[in-house]
Amino acid sequence: MEDKFSLIKEFLQEMSISIIKEDPAEELVVVEDEENGIKNMVIDCEAPIVVLEQVIMKVPGKTEQFYKRLLQLNRELVHGAFVLDSDEQFVIFRDTLQLENLDRNELEGSIHALTLALSEYGAELLEYV
Numbered sequence: 539m540e541d542k543f544s545l546i547k548e549f550l551q552e553m554s555i556s557i558i559k560e561d562p563a564e565e566l567v568v569v570e571d572e573e574n575g576i577k578n579m580v581i582d583c584e585a586p587i588v589v590l591e592q593v594i595m596k597v598p599g600k601t602e603q604f605y606k607r608l609l610q611l612n613r614e615l616v617h618g619a620f621v622l623d624s625d626e627q628f629v630i631f632r633d634t635l636q637l638e639n640l641d642r643n644e645l646e647g648s649i650h651a652l653t654l655a656l657s658e659y660g661a662e663l664l665e666y667v
Contacts, residue, residue, distance in 0.1 A: 542565075542588075542637050542638075542640070543562070543565040543583050545640070546581060546588065546640070546645065547560075549642045549645050549646070550567070550581075550645075552642065553571075553642070553646055553649070554571070555569050555571045555649070556569060558570055564582070565582070565583035565584075566580065566581070566583070567580075567581050568581075569581060571649075574649075574650075575652070575653055575660070576592060576649065576652065576653065578592070578593065579592040579649075580592075583637060586636065586637055587634045587636060588634070588635050588637045588640060588645075589632070589633075589634050590618070590632065590633045590634070590635075590649070590652075591630050591631070591632050592652055593629075594629045594630060594631055594656075594660075594663065595628070595629050595664070595667065596627060596628055596629075596667075597622060597627060597628060597629055598666040600626065601666070604666045607662075607666075608620045608629065611655075611659055614658075614659075615651060615655055616651040616654060616655075617633050617648045617651035618631055618632055618633030618648060618651055618652065618655075619631075619632060619633070620632075620655075629663070631652045631655060633648045633651065633652075
């Protein structure tokens with residue numbers, strides 16, 4: 539799977555996305571492209587998938603309306619979903635892709651889906667804070 543990990547890093551470099559941390563043993567990178575709202579996004583090769591996760595915000599006062607709105611927004615997302623971490627502390631954008639046949643367009647599409655989601659819904663989500 540090392541060659542898939544190298545391929546993902548190559549795709550990221552081609553997209554001008556900075557790798558700020560790397561753990562080759564875990565096949566994991568942390569990337570950023572602050573111009574597009576990406577900061578500390580974790581890309582983790584967990585064969586047979588690659589997982590992309592970006593913390594969006596702390597969960598505000600746990601309101602039913604906030605959770606309902608997250609579910610509604612998920613319907614509008616091109617790729618991925620807004621999820622909660624296991625401790626319900628953070629809202630995370632998460633997407634998974636098949637690693638075996640992954641190409642640059644798929645990876646780029648998932649990353650751009652996050653950028654699009656933040657530009658369209660970021661201000662609305664911050665209203666809950």
